[in-house]
Amino acid sequence: xxxxxxxxxxxxxxxxxxxxxxxxxxxxxxxxxxxxxxxxxxxxxxxxxxxxxxxxxxxxxxxxxxxxxxxxxxxxxxxxxxxxxxxxxxxxxxxxxxxxxxxxxxxxxxxxxxxxxxxxxxxxxxxxxxxxxxxxxxxxxxxxxxxxxxxxxxxxxxxxxxxxxxxxxxxxxxxxxxxxxxxxxxxxxxxxxxxxxxxxxxxxxxxxxxxxxxxxxxxxxxxxxxxxxxxxxxxxxxxxxxxxxxxxxxxxxxxxxxxxxxxxxxxxxxxxxxxxxxxxxxxxxxxxxxxxxxxxxxxxxxxxxxx
Amino acid sequence: xxxxxxxxxxxxxxxxxxxxxxxxxxxxxxxxxxxxxxxxxxxxxxxxxxxxxxxxxxxxxxxxxxxxxxxxxxxxxxxxxxxxxxxxxxxxxxxxxxxxxxxxxxxxxxxxxxxxxxxxxxxxxxxxxxxxxxxxxxxxxxxxxxxxxxxxxxxxxxxxxxxxxxxxxxxxxxxxxxxxxxxxxxxxxxxxxxxxxxxxxxxxxxxxxxxxxxxxxxxxxxxxxxxxxxxxxxxxxxx
Amino acid sequence: xxxxxxxxxxxxxxxxxxxxxxxxxxxxxxxxxxxxxxxxxxxxxxxxxxxxxxxxxxxxxxxxxxxxxxxxxxxxxxxxxxxxxxxxxxxxxxxxxxxxxxxxxxxxxxxxxxxxxxxxxxxxxxxxxxxxxxxxxxxxxxxxxxxxxxxxxxxxxxxxxxxxxxxxxxxxxxxxxxxxxxxxxxxxxxxxxxxxxxxxxxxxxxxxxxxxxxxxxxxxxxxxxxxxxxxxxxxxxxxxxxxxxxxxxxxxxxxxxxxxxx
Ligand SMILES: Nc1nc2c(ncn2[C@@H]2O[C@H](COP(=O)(O)OP(=O)(O)OP(=O)(O)O)[C@@H](O)[C@H]2O)c(=O)[nH]1
Ligand SMILES: [Mg+2]
Numbered sequence: 001x002x003x004x005x006x007x008x009x010x011x012x013x014x015x016x017x018x019x020x021x022x023x024x025x026x027x028x029x030x031x032x033x034x035x036x037x038x039x040x041x042x043x044x045x046x047x048x049x050x051x052x053x054x055x056x057x058x059x060x061x062x063x064x065x066x067x068x069x070x071x072x073x074x075x076x077x078x079x080x081x082x083x084x085x086x087x088x089x090x091x092x093x094x095x096x097x098x099x100x101x102x103x104x105x106x107x108x109x110x111x112x113x114x115x116x117x118x119x120x121x122x123x124x125x126x127x128x129x130x131x132x133x134x135x136x137x138x139x140x141x142x143x144x145x146x147x148x149x150x151x152x153x154x155x156x157x158x159x160x161x162x163x164x165x166x167x168x169x170x171x172x173x174x175x176x177x178x179x180x181x182x183x184x185x186x187x188x189x190x191x192x193x194x195x196x197x198x199x200x201x202x203x204x205x206x207x208x209x210x211x212x213x214x215x216x217x218x219x220x221x222x223x224x225x226x227x228x229x230x231x232x233x234x235x236x237x238x239x240x241x242x243x244x245x246x247x248x249x250x251x252x253x254x255x256x257x258x259x260x261x262x263x264x265x266x267x268x269x270x271x272x273x274x275x276x277x278x279x280x281x282x283x284x285x286x287x288x289x290x291x292x293x294x295x296x297x298x299x300x301x302x303x304x305x306x307x
Numbered sequence: 308x309x310x311x312x313x314x315x316x317x318x319x320x321x322x323x324x325x326x327x328x329x330x331x332x333x334x335x336x337x338x339x340x341x342x343x344x345x346x347x348x349x350x351x352x353x354x355x356x357x358x359x360x361x362x363x364x365x366x367x368x369x370x371x372x373x374x375x376x377x378x379x380x381x382x383x384x385x386x387x388x389x390x391x392x393x394x395x396x397x398x399x400x401x402x403x404x405x406x407x408x409x410x411x412x413x414x415x416x417x418x419x420x421x422x423x424x425x426x427x428x429x430x431x432x433x434x435x436x437x438x439x440x441x442x443x444x445x446x447x448x449x450x451x452x453x454x455x456x457x458x459x460x461x462x463x464x465x466x467x468x469x470x471x472x473x474x475x476x477x478x479x480x481x482x483x484x485x486x487x488x489x490x491x492x493x494x495x496x497x498x499x500x501x502x503x504x505x506x507x508x509x510x511x512x513x514x515x516x517x518x519x520x521x522x523x524x525x526x527x528x529x530x531x532x533x534x535x536x537x538x539x540x541x542x543x544x545x546x
Numbered sequence: 547x548x549x550x551x552x553x554x555x556x557x558x559x560x561x562x563x564x565x566x567x568x569x570x571x572x573x574x575x576x577x578x579x580x581x582x583x584x585x586x587x588x589x590x591x592x593x594x595x596x597x598x599x600x601x602x603x604x605x606x607x608x609x610x611x612x613x614x615x616x617x618x619x620x621x622x623x624x625x626x627x628x629x630x631x632x633x634x635x636x637x638x639x640x641x642x643x644x645x646x647x648x649x650x651x652x653x654x655x656x657x658x659x660x661x662x663x664x665x666x667x668x669x670x671x672x673x674x675x676x677x678x679x680x681x682x683x684x685x686x687x688x689x690x691x692x693x694x695x696x697x698x699x700x701x702x703x704x705x706x707x708x709x710x711x712x713x714x715x716x717x718x719x720x721x722x723x724x725x726x727x728x729x730x731x732x733x734x735x736x737x738x739x740x741x742x743x744x745x746x747x748x749x750x751x752x753x754x755x756x757x758x759x760x761x762x763x764x765x766x767x768x769x770x771x772x773x774x775x776x777x778x779x780x781x782x783x784x785x786x787x788x789x790x791x792x793x794x795x796x797x798x799x800x801x802x803x804x805x806x807x808x
Contacts, residue, residue: 154523156519162406163406163407163410163518163519164410165410165413166407166410166411166519166523167411167413167523167525168522168523168524168525169524169525169527170357170524175357176353176354176356176357176502177350177351177352177353177354177355177356177357177358178354178357179350180347180349180350180351180353180354181336181341181342181347181350181351181354181528182332182336182350182351182352182353182354182355182358182526182528182529183354183357183358183526183527183528183529184527184528185341185528190527192527241335241339241528241531241532241535242531243531244414244530244531244534244535245534246413246414246415246530246534247415248409248410248413249409249410249412249415249418250406250409250410255413257413257527257530257531258527258531259527259528259531321671321672322672323671323672323673323674324672324674325672325674325675325678326672327661327662327664327667327668327671327672328659328660328661328662328664328668328672328675329662330662423675423678426678427674427675427678430674430677430678431674480662480663483662483663483664484663541636542660543636543660543661543662543663544660544662544663545659545660545662545675
């Protein structure tokens with residue numbers, strides 16, 4: 001199956017933002033959803049018209065956000081990558097362009113890689129200098145007690161013409177060592193939140209200062225565990241090294257990375273680190289995004305606290 | 308004219324280029340309880356080779372190609388001052404490869420570790436081979452390509468030294484940190500040798516690719532672990 | 547006393563192939579036997595136009611009193627010299643506090659180097675991280691007179707590379723037994739100064755200092771040995787004097803010209 005969706009958001013003097021284009025075909029059907037953001041943001045959901053992606057599918061999503069427009073794209077449910085009837089790889093290409101002053105929030109539900117699937121997501125984000133981005137990507141390795149097929153996620157972020165992030169993740173039988181202690185250590189879910197905010201430009205003109213906070217289940221302290229351990233090596237509880245905030249080089253951007261036993265744990269860690277902790281003092285912008293807006297369940301924009 | 312022995316000099320763990328103080332993320336993995344034994348090390352090394360190793364091989368090969376062109380141009384310019392050989396593109400390519408590694412290394416701690424090792428390798432390269440003194444602050448894979456070029460090695464050999472180094476470093480750290488049987492550990496390295504060669508051949512074949520198309524395979528727990536590790540008060544390894 | 551060819555030739559135009567290169571005015575002009583090889587690399591001053599500080603290594607077995615000696619030297623020399631410390635010790639904030647409290651050495655004058663479980667490698671076989679740390683101190687603090695490099699505690703065979711330090715002090719203690727100097731090893735036999743520390747403990751551990759003096763003289767020939775108790779002498783007077791004697795004579799330095807310990 002081939003399908004394409006195209007969404008174009010432009011600034012509107014009255015409502016802040018309006019959709020200049022919103023079209024798609026199954027399984028990529030964009031639907032305007034409410035309530036809209038008070039900051040003049042337009043929100044829409046991708047509603048899946050079919051199971052998938054299936055092996056052989058070729059799906060394309062194109063997003064454009066014009067100067068000063070604000071767009072938030074979500075999905076109503078997780079997508080499930082399945083092997084196709086005739087074999088073959090399923091592909092999802094996402095291309096996003098955001099103009100200066102524009103803001104894009106891409107907050108879909110996770111991708112689940114089913115057993116035997118062969119899926120590749122290629123994301124290419126091009127931001128003009130002065131554009132703002134929040135981009136979430138979550139992957140679940142198999143349905144319940146199921147081994148994952150081959151999934152490859154390739155992400156490129158350009159900001160003002162410079163590539164700030166090239167980050168691929170491969171899991172499954174073809175990816176050597178992916179479930180070992182260097183990559184996922186048996187974690188079944190992994191996710192990232194890519195944040196770009198031009199307000200950090202001054203702060204990050206040098207190598208950004210390190211800021212890392214470990215996310216334990218109830219670790220509100222933000223401090224590394226200081227317990228000693230055998231062989232003189234400090235031993236932190238495993239859950240204390242499952243997430244980190246990573247300021248990128250060369251631009252006002254950071255990547256929040258998290259792994260977990262399931263998607264809920266990953267989402268909780270991403271939300272906790274991104275919303276509560278990373279925001280530099282000088283930046284009010286993402287502070288204004290309450291946790292519920294980053295992480296709603298399905299189409300409700302008022303979901304309660306995560307976790 | 309150089310041969311295989313030059314590659315042995317460059318890839319030797321005892322080359323004074325700072326490698327012994329870096330565990331390639333192993334110390335963090337050990338302390339978080341993710342790695343305790345030979346089986347854990349095996350998985351760790353495989354994952355590291357498929358991610359960091361693949362990137363290191365690709366960037367070492369690409370940097371070697373660019374550095375060789377720059378050196379050839381410099382030699383031409385010395386022989387004939389009027390030659391006017393324009394090697395600006397290749398110098399720019401080295402800068403761009405360095406930026407490409409920044410983009411593939413979201414963890415600031417890993418970026419620092421890579422640059423520290425790059426500086427140490429260039430220092431060794433200046434003392435041992437005739438590495439351009441202007442090349443000082445480079446990510447380790449780019450430094451490896453530059454030093455390999457100065458040693459007269461081809462891109463595939465720069466790449467194989469890079470791929471092998473990403474696993475031999477943590478393997479040696481595992482022997483020191485966990486007291487694992489050194490024969491068992493070296494058996495793992497021997498098993499991975501074929502994969503190192505394969506990655507190096509791929510890297511050499513694609514050494515001229517646009518930088519965004521070079522490998523970018525990531526290992527989330529290496530990134531996360533490196534940040535946690537950098538925050539410890541006491542550590543035995545620099546990274 | 548060497549200019550840095552790399553820094554001075556930031557354009558990369560330095561040409562070893564065609565003839566003698568530039569050196570400081572006070573240096574005898576010479577060419578190098580092997581064109582294309584920079585024999586100066588490990589000993590350069592990163593600040594052009596300045597002289598490189600004297601680097602003194604302090605090595606010795608675990609717990610013999612290396613950090614305590616560094617603190618004593620900071621106490622003794624901190625006011626008269628521009629001083630910085632690189633420590634290969636497994637570095638804790640307690641160590642930093644120790645130097646801060648006892649040595650009056652600000653934190654920005656201390657760099658810690660991780661040794662990957664291999665302290666002797668970092669000071670002897672692969673000195674790159676230590677060289678980096680020394681240069682980093684020189685760049686961030688400006689001209690220095692003296693850099694002390696403390697090794698991690700190791701065994702009797704661990705000595706500093708000449709590529710890293712100009713002089714080295716080997717610290718053993720009497721509590722390790724009066725047999726230690728007799729055992730020899732490169733640290734005891736060849737260090738520029740042997741310090742036998744914790745003499746205050748000698749009666750408690752039954753160590754015979756005269757035996758230690760005799761054995762070290764036999765092992766070391768003309769090289770000096772100092773008996774020390776940092777409990778009794780918290781500024782390590784004899785060692786501090788010995789260090790002063792290593793520095794080029796300077797009239798503007800407080801404490802006057804250096805004098806050698808006998
Ligand atoms: N009694 C006595 N104790 C001393 C003397 N010098 C040092 N110490 C004590 O010996 C202990 C070890 O001293 P350090 O200076 O930490 O020894 P070190 O050689 O730096 O140890 P490592 O770095 O761990 O190898 C400390 O408790 C010191 O206070 C001394 O002259 N007499
Ligand atoms: Mg000490």
